[in-house]
């Protein structure tokens with residue numbers, strides 16, 4: 622039987638992971654991280670890399686006739702996301718609590734994400750793609766596009782430019798240069814993380830979003846198929862699973 626290395630370095634034009642000590646993941650909705658990146662986060666966690674999350678909305682528009690008030694839904698979905706984070710070793714989660722379904726790319730959103738970047742000082746930021754993919758329209762929710770665009774703008778130039786949002790300096794958040802960004806759900810990914818060893822942890826994290834999952838086996842089959850197709854595209858051996866990103870170098 623083949624033995625696997627405990628950690629398989631990402632395949633792609635990445636900086637050496639030795640340089641990556643802190644990671645921040647910025648997404649629009651609870652469960653976005655777990656569909657796209659929970660395997661990668663689990664791998665980072667096993668490497669002792671510190672990961673934080675920033676959730677722009679708390680999914681307050683994400684329940685169909687669940688009988689909950691908006692505040693109850695926010696509480697439920699944040700508790701699900703926090704439980705999912707714990708499965709992959711993430712305790713530190715920023716909830717910005719903006720309105721689900723109404724996220725716009727603007728200076729206000731850039732400022733909010735810049736504040737979190739300057740607080741967490743990540744080497745690597747993982748976020749959503751600002752580019753709409755017509756073939757996979759669900760990945761291109763308008764909230765995802767806005768968060769992707771705002772996060773890239775917050776990474777460069779806002780977080781590293783002390784003149785951007787100067788009141789942040791008064792709040793104690795000094796300029797910070799992120800080294801790289803990995804974009805999720807990109808049409809042409811070039812960075813692949815082999816998550817075969819942690820696919821069960823990814824699914825366990827995903828299943829913590831109980832209010833959003835009707836049929837666990839159906840979700841498992843769908844996620845395994847996605848991750849298997851990505852592994853195939855990456856050229857990994859048969860029977861493996863992967864998550865994919867577009868790499869953007871920010872600093873050398």
Ligand SMILES: [Zn+2]
Pocket residue numbers: 649650653762765
């Ligand atoms: Zn989403």
